[in-house]
Amino acid sequence: MLQEHFSVEEPDGPVIWQARKRNRPRQIAGEITQTIRAVGGCRIALAAGSPGLAVSVDLEIYDERRRAMLALLKVAAGRAAFGEWAKHAEAIAPRRQDKLDHFLGILYVLLEDLLLLSQGAGEIRNVDIRRQLEDLAPQVSFQWIRSAVRKTDELAELVRRNIQKSIALDAMVVELRRLAA
Numbered sequence: 001m002l003q004e005h006f007s008v009e010e011p012d013g014p015v016i017w018q019a020r021k022r023n024r025p026r027q028i029a030g031e032i033t034q035t036i037r038a039v040g041g042c043r044i045a046l047a048a049g050s051p052g053l054a055v056s057v058d059l060e061i062y063d064e065r066r067r068a069m070l071a072l073l074k075v076a077a078g079r080a081a082f083g084e085w086a087k088h089a090e091a092i093a094p095r096r097q098d099k100l101d102h103f104l105g106i107l108y109v110l111l112e113d114l115l116l117l118s119q120g121a122g123e124i125r126n127v128d129i130r131r132q133l134e135d136l137a138p139q140v141s142f143q144w145i146r147s148a149v150r151k152t153d154e155l156a157e158l159v160r161r162n163i164q165k166s167i168a169l170d171a172m173v174v175e176l177r178r179l180a181a
Contacts, residue, residue: 062106068092069107070132072169073114076148076176077140085173093166100165104156111152115145140180147179148172 068088075085092103110133113124117137124130140148151172158168 065103065106066110066126066129069103069110070129072107072173073110073148074136076173076180077136077144078177078180079136079139082173082177085170089166089170092169093164099159100155100163100168101159103165103169104152104159107152108149111145111148114140115142118142118145144176144179148176151175 068091071080071084071088074080075082109125113126113133114137116122116124117133118140119142124133126133155163155168155172
């Protein structure tokens with residue numbers, strides 16, 4: 001890539017080389033902007049203003065983890081049967097590369113979106129599943145969201161202790177479901 005813009009064999013001499021060298025930052029910024037536009041609004045919303053994250057997030061992995069966390073929230077809110085969560089929990093448990101903190105990060109974003117929707121304030125980050133979140137938001141109270149955030153905080157503190165992620169998340173679902181009833 002550098003050779004393409006800084007070739008030793010510049011036909012027009014060092015003046016052109018210097019001009020290309022000075023314009024390179026603008027060109028890079030333009031390429032980043034084009035890439036972000038090409039990947040769509042979903043990435044931009046999820047990245048919350050971070051161009052590096054917008055370009056680097058693996059949407060397939062993110063969507064899979066988000067489906068699991070959305071199922072967790074639906075079951076915890078009493079809007080779906082526990083079996084819905086169990087399917088995801090069984091799939092999560094054996095995968096060592098899926099660390100609990102990845103799921104918790106997504107859970108925080110989903111809880112933030114639920115809070116924004118329930119309070120009618122601000123733009124959510126998970127715009128592509130807005131409808132599902134809008135259906136869930138009126139079903140949960142501010143206290144429930146607050147408890148869910150507190151429980152997520154507790155799990156985040158336990159991550160360093162190498163806890164079993166599926167058992168920890170199962171316990172969270174049961175505790176929040178009790179609060180939703």
